[in-house]
Amino acid sequence: MENNQTTPEEKAATPGLWLSNRWLSAVTGMAGLGKTVMVMALIVGGIRIFSSLYVQYYIWSMCLAPGRDFFLFEDYNWLYVFNTLSLFALIYLYFRSIMEGYKAFSLFQLSSVDDEALLEGQERLGRMFTWLCWWAGVYVLLVAFDYVFHYA
Numbered sequence: 001m002e003n004n005q006t007t008p009e010e011k012a013a014t015p016g017l018w019l020s021n022r023w024l025s026a027v028t029g030m031a032g033l034g035k036t037v038m039v040m041a042l043i044v045g046g047i048r049i050f051s052s053l054y055v056q057y058y059i060w061s062m063c064l065a066p067g068r069d070f071f072l073f074e075d076y077n078w079l080y081v082f083n084t085l086s087l088f089a090l091i092y093l094y095f096r097s098i099m100e101g102y103k104a105f106s107l108f109q110l111s112s113v114d115d116e117a118l119l120e121g122q123e124r125l126g127r128m129f130t131w132l133c134w135w136a137g138v139y140v141l142l143v144a145f146d147y148v149f150h151y152a
Contacts, residue, residue, distance in 0.1 A: 041094075048139070100131055
């Protein structure tokens with residue numbers, strides 16, 4: 001005659017595994033959306049960065065042309081310096097979000113065998129979206145600043 005009773009340790013372990021499996025399936029389902037958002041952010045951010053770098057190169061090549069003096073408060077030179085510094089801030093925020101996303105998705109690949117990787121991947125995914133929100137917020141503020149400065 002077999003005894004099918006479970007010990008208290010097994011009862012305590014079962015809900016944790018059920019929650020972990022349920023969480024894993026939910027995170028795996030959201031991973032497709034996360035990868036799509038990450039790819040869209042890579043494309044939009046890459047286009048924005050390269051076009052802005054080209055514009056900044058053109059502006060600075062005109063400002064620093066031979067035979068021309070550069071004074072910070074002459075014409076719009078202060079605005080060119082501000083735009084260049086803000087572009088570097090945008091690049092930093094963008095690449096920081098890419099690095100967090102890369103770490104998160106690499107941890108999600110390990111999450112089928114390691115619950116700690118699942119938890120850390122979830123935290124890093126949240127950080128990726130936080131950095132992307134900061135990047136988008138700074139970008140919108142800079143566009144609004146340019147609009148107000150040039151057209152108002």
